[in-house]
Amino acid sequence: MQLTPGAVVNMMHGRGPKPGQEPFRVQVLGTKAINGDGGQQRLKLLVSDGVNAVSVIGASGVNYGNMADNVVVDVTETMLTQPQGKKRHIVVLGLHVVGAWHEQIGQPTTLAMKDLDAQQRQHQQHQQPVGHPTYGVPPQQQQPNMYGVPPQQQQPNMYGVPPQQQQPNMYGAQPPQQHNPYASNNAGPIVRNEGHANILPINSLNSYQNRWTIKARVTSKSDIRRYSNARGEGKFFSFDLLDSQDGEIRAVAWNDQCDRFFDQVKQGRVYFISKASLRNKRGNYNQLRHQFEIHLETNSLVEPAADDQQIKNASFNFQTIATLEDAPRGAVVDVIGVVESIDEPGSITRKDGSEAHKRDLRMKDASNCSINLTLWDKYCGDPGERIKAEIAAGRNPILACKGVRVGDFGGKNISTVSATQLMLDPNEVQETGALRDWYAQKGKSMNAQALSMQGGGGKRQEWRVTMKQIRSEGIGMAEPAWVQALVSVSYVNPERFSYPACKLDYNGRPCNKKVTQSDEPGAQGWFCERCNATNDAPDHRYILSIKGMDHCGESWMTAFQESAPSITGIGANELVELKQEEERSENPVFSRKVKTFPWQTFLMTLKCTQERYQDEEKLRINVMRVAPIDFKAETRWTLDAIKRIENGQPAYPKPESKMGAGSGAGAGAGMGGGLKSAVGGMMGGQQQGIQAVYGYNQNNAYQNNNAYNQGNFGQAFL
Secondary structure, three states: OOOOOOHHHHHHOOOOOOOOOOOEEEEEEEEEEEEOHHHOEEEEEEEEOOOEEEEEEEOOOOOOOOOOOOEEEEEEEEEEEOOOOOOOEEEEEEEEEEEEOOOOOOOOEEOOHHHHHHHHHHHOOOOOOOOOOOOOOOOOOOOOOOOOOOOOOOOOOOOOOOOOOOOOOOOOOOOOOOOOOOOOOOOOOOOEEOOEEOEOOHHHOOOOOOOOEEEEEEEEEOOOEEEEEOOEEEEEEEEEEEOOOOOEEEEEEEHHHHHHHOOOOOOOOEEEEEOOEEEEOOOOOOOOOOOEEEEOOOOOEEEEOOOOOOOOOOOOOEOOHHHHHHOOOOOEEEEEEEEEEEOOOEEEEOOOOOEEEEEEEEEEOOOOEEEEEEEEOHHHHOOHHHHHHHHHOOOOOEEEEEEEEEEOOOEOEEEOOOOOEEEEOOOOOHHHHHHHHHHHHOHHHOOOEEOEOOOOOOOOOEEEOOHHHHHHOOOOOOOOEEEEEEEEEEEEOOOOOEEEEOOOEEOOEEOOOEOEEOOOOOOOOEEEOOOOEEEOOOEEEEEEEEEEEOOOOEEEEEEEOOOHHHHHOOOHHHHHHHHHHHHHHOOOHHHHHHOOOOOOEEEEEEEEEEEEEOOEEEEEEEEEEEEOOOHHHHHHHHHHHHHHHHOOOOOOOOOOOOOOOOOOHHHHHHHHHHHHHHHHHHHOOOHHHHHHHHOOOOOOOOOOOHHHOHHHHHHHHO
């Protein structure tokens, strides 16, 4: 087995192989696991070229394969680094195993970095190194060599040492009067690139380096986000970088650096970035392949560079839609497909009261599977409107998606996140042409297997339940669950039904945090700790505590600003004014209004979750949506429930239930017996039937609804 002569010495001097060059073939004499930065385990190798041996350290992400003693490997890339305050190391950035060897090759001498002087004398006259170009060094006829040796009439050897009549030190230091513009204190290789030294590939960045520069394109940029924790409040933004070797990494700017760099960084532009720190990425927020992320600091530089056509606009790692069926929830993937339809935009209200815009589209690929993609916020307009125009014109565009998140509501679906990149008809992506040809030839006429349920991606699975089921089956205790139930409001707590909220904007959205009225003498207004500002008057928001019941049971639940007005018929601010008026004038306007709230029945969407209160696990039920009863639809649902009971199936099945013969017979009989008799009475025009189903109070449930008159009861339902 022939090893590369002089490989060890070259690596010790920072002249290891680079991508695209001939690798160094060496033999591994021993391995040892060591702990690197962040507690991550790395591999330390003793490698030999048959004459010398040296210890090297493997970089994170290098695939070592089946590593054992005497294995022969090809080293494809190395780097000489010297972390601040530490000794120099040889870091292996790439290698692959050639094969095992039965014995040690040669009798190598183990060297250390401190042995460079001795190694120079040993190899100066009788060993020539393997020839590799010196990066960033101009021709020696015009400029000094990489170790700072001035021009000589005779060609210096590999160590930059001129003929023996001169005796410079091991680095060939030149006379003081001469200046070498290429000399560097960095032990690693020197690279000239548009005036920036030490340009490194993103994939080569590791925690052993303290001086580096990268040249990369900004492929995506987030908005400024704010956070609050025990140490106070702050803000940050992030942007993703891509270089010419398809290396990707995320950069983050915090607080002062956020203000400094946010307007400077433009998506799609190319920059030189240097004097920043590397930290282990936060896996929950950063799904890029690189182990680290860049944190910009006070001395960091982000300098514009000329556009480089070798750097792509995006780097994709596409998966077929069919493989997403087995993808875990929360996985971030790249997908490309043909858009077949797109919905109109809609909006939802988040927990913090802010409004979010969404839009669903359906796409499929050559795996003959389709999936729903939910576009959020900025993506609803672009590319949402462009896609809509293409569909309206009879064209089906190709959509390439980078960094979309997998969900499992309503089957499998994908949705955009803040760092998602969407490219419409990207001709520079080679998969675009093949997918377009497939769709034109046969894909358009094929019936694809839908991974998402009909009705749009991202929609939650909601199934009909009774109040008793929620408690007895522990719905929501294992994981949050969204259910529907016919609920009659039996009681509304009039004591605490709202809270005073901040009306100011925070991070571009209404703050909605609770405010307190200033009690200091002469002070006026309502103070918000989050905004550190005063409101002239608060915006009262509902936090309505109600007791809901049906024919099986009852439970306490909470309705918030979005759902409570459908129950009360009045806004929170108006209800507060009524209460204040009653307190001032003793006119019972508030009490009379509150008495109108109970004994209304609605179809409610409930969110059931588990919460811990005083070291005890409890079930929390929030009212998310409130809708009036559609009597025709409810009658049909009840008739279907009776059929399920007759077939031995549950009257209230979950969506994923596979209702075979005999499954759920007990549940069906238990919950359905009353339903069957109820509908029987209902169809006969008997008031008792609807009482059995919906749990109305016999005294006053039907007084204000003509549909419940006995003479036309059945007609109203059918």
